[in-house]
Amino acid sequence: MPDNIYLPELARITYIKEEVPGERAIKTFRVEPLNGDSFEHECGQCAMLSAFGRGEMMISIASSPLVKEYKQFSIMRVGRVSAAFHDLAVGDVVGIRGPYGNSFPVDDWRGRNLYFIGGGCGLAPIWPVITTAVAQRDNFKNITVFYGGRSPRDIMYKAELEKLRGVADVHLSVDKAEDGWDAYCGFVPANVMDKEPSSDNAIAITCGPPIMIKYVIQNLSQLGFADEQIYTTLENKMKCGLGKCGRCNVGKDYVCVKGPVYSWAELKNLPEEY
Numbered sequence: 385m386p387d388n389i390y391l392p393e394l395a396r397i398t399y400i401k402e403e404v405p406g407e408r409a410i411k412t413f414r415v416e417p418l419n420g421d422s423f424e425h426e427c428g429q430c431a432m433l434s435a436f437g438r439g440e441m442m443i444s445i446a447s448s449p450l451v452k453e454y455k456q457f458s459i460m461r462v463g464r465v466s467a468a469f470h471d472l473a474v475g476d477v478v479g480i481r482g483p484y485g486n487s488f489p490v491d492d493w494r495g496r497n498l499y500f501i502g503g504g505c506g507l508a509p510i511w512p513v514i515t516t517a518v519a520q521r522d523n524f525k526n527i528t529v530f531y532g533g534r535s536p537r538d539i540m541y542k543a544e545l546e547k548l549r550g551v552a553d554v555h556l557s558v559d560k561a562e563d564g565w566d567a568y569c570g571f572v573p574a575n576v577m578d579k580e581p582s583s584d585n586a587i588a589i590t591c592g593p594p595i596m597i598k599y600v601i602q603n604l605s606q607l608g609f610a611d612e613q614i615y616t617t618l619e620n621k622m623k624c625g626l627g628k629c630g631r632c633n634v635g636k637d638y639v640c641v642k643g644p645v646y647s648w649a650e651l652k653n654l655p656e657e658y
């Protein structure tokens with residue numbers, strides 16, 4: 385831990401991939417520390433990324449903790465700092481501090497069926513859990529991924545999702561039918577309902593737009609999932625990431641410290657300030 389807890393490490397961008405085009409474009413970045421030695425992280429944790437002269441933003445670490453050489457982030461262009469990141473190139477230097485927040489209790493899920501349910505940019509925060517579970521395939525029973533975007537162009541990690549098919553069941557969807565799309569058409573919660581995952585010995589992990597999460601949880605409950613079997617991760621606005629500024633509160637919780645990962649059993653006891 386540095387003397388100044390707000391001081392970022394310097395890291396070089398070594399890889400950039402355009403995942404999704406358009407107004408709310410998503411790009412994936414890999415960064416490597418300049419000093420060759422970065423912090424370790426766990427699945428579900430985040431980091432504060434800075435574009436110099438533009439500011440900082442909190443972003444989920446989208447690579448598995450098993451990957452030591454780089455940290456991956458998938459960033460949607462929404463405002464000042466994310467737009468600055470989208471204008472950067474391989475070789476540019478950025479700031480990074482972290483890791484922040486709690487993590488998914490992946491070790492507790494050994495021997496269970498895992499269902500990952502993502503929408504839009506919400507695949508990024510759960511991607512480290514998916515890739516860690518796949519890398520430790522023998523520790524888990526069935527692995528199933530539901531993921532949807534507005535249209536085929538909005539599907540991120542396309543090639544990676546295709547590669548998963550040998551080891552996991554992958555159910556993709558788009559909101560509206562389009563020529564050439566032969567998988568499910570409709571919203572992610574409806575695709576989940578259509579496939580009727582069994583709650584038996586299962587854990588469901590969901591992340592996406594709040595409206596998607598709401599209906600996914602409703603549908604999982606209807607399918608017999610107990611509140612303790614459902615996990616999600618919050619994206620409340622954050623400023624410090626350190627439990628100091630009070631920007632991210634939900635009830636008495638500083639989400640940057642106590643979260644962002646919550647089981648539905650924990651979350652439903654908090655005020656709906658997320």
Ligand SMILES: Cc1cc2nc3c(=O)[nH]c(=O)nc-3n(C[C@H](O)[C@H](O)[C@H](O)COP(=O)(O)OP(=O)(O)OC[C@H]3O[C@@H](n4cnc5c(N)ncnc54)[C@H](O)[C@@H]3O)c2cc1C
Nearest residue numbers: 441442443444458459460462463464465466508619620621
């Ligand atoms: C724990 C955590 C993990 C996150 N992970 C990712 C990630 O993996 N990829 C990613 O693209 N983004 C992620 N975000 C969201 C990201 O931090 C914000 O979008 C960030 O504010 C972008 O900075 P900006 O300066 O570009 O936009 P800003 O100028 O800060 O905001 C632009 C617009 O987005 C809105 N906005 C900003 N932050 C949020 C928010 N948290 N929720 C809803 N609306 C918001 C603002 O009100 C404004 O309308 C995460 C946020 C948190 C707290």
Ligand code: FES
Nearest residue numbers: 623625629630640
């Ligand atoms: S972001 Fe400052 S207290 Fe959580």
